[in-house]
Amino acid sequence: MDLRVRGSAPPSPFLSARDLFETEYDLSLPVRVQIREDPDERTWTAHPGEYHVLNVSKQAATSAMARELAVHEFAHMHRNEAEHPSHTQSTEEALFLGLAGKTIERRKLAHCYQIANHMKDIYADDITLSLGPTDKLVAFLESGLAAALADRPAPPQPGFERISPGADPEITAVNAAFALALVERHALVSTEHRLYDLAYAAARDAPGIEFESFKRRFRDLASDPDESEYRQALVSVTRSYATGHTGAPTD
DSSP states (O other): OOOOSSSSSSHHHHHHHHHHHHTTTOSSEEEEEEEEEOOOOOOOEEOOSSSSEEEHHHHHSTTOOOOOOOOHHHHHHHHHHHOHHHHOHHHHHHHHHTTEEEEEEHHHHHHHHHHHHHHHHHHHHHHHTTTTTOHHHHHHHHHHHHHHHTTTOOOOOOOOOOOOOOHHHHHHHHHHHHHHHHHHHHHSSOSSSSSHHHHHHHHHHHSSOHHHHHHHHHTTOOSSOOOHHHHHHHHHHHHHHSSSSSOOOOO
């Protein structure tokens, strides 16, 4: 893999990630890692055509998760090169098919894009989790869910108006379903793990979300779907979230 790191961060985590990734996989196109100074910059991957670009904040690039983050993004690049349906299907097209003629809250529409990204992540992590230790990922899922629960809106009190809306309980519940789906898909932890307690707490905060159904949909995604099968799964899960009608599971 042709890898170049640009910006003010040590290249060692990315080189280590490359070495781990190349034990089982490879990329045909070069990879350019661009370190961003903005600590709030979200990690994202672009595919201009002749190479891949991994944009990552300096804060993330120097964190304990830097190597694991890079391996995850290399997996997305591999799925893109292989033209896996999860990485070629247009989210906009799926939402048009699933939500045409319906009135949807803007926040829920934004959440649908997050759900589509979860489905991409499932397939990227099928690669990532086959390559090395999983403890850091489980800890990352646990800490992220704990933070979202801590930031949930407090029950309304007389004379008190919350200035910040906090974490949205509905998408937090879906995120929790994704976390459990991922660990169950790869048998990473037992049901006694704290992640389950956190996930069920998130589910209780959003009784309108069919938590078990979303978990099942994520967990049981076919490993090698064709375009039609994947489109149907994406349309179904985003429609379920946006409209509140779960319908039949996709398994």
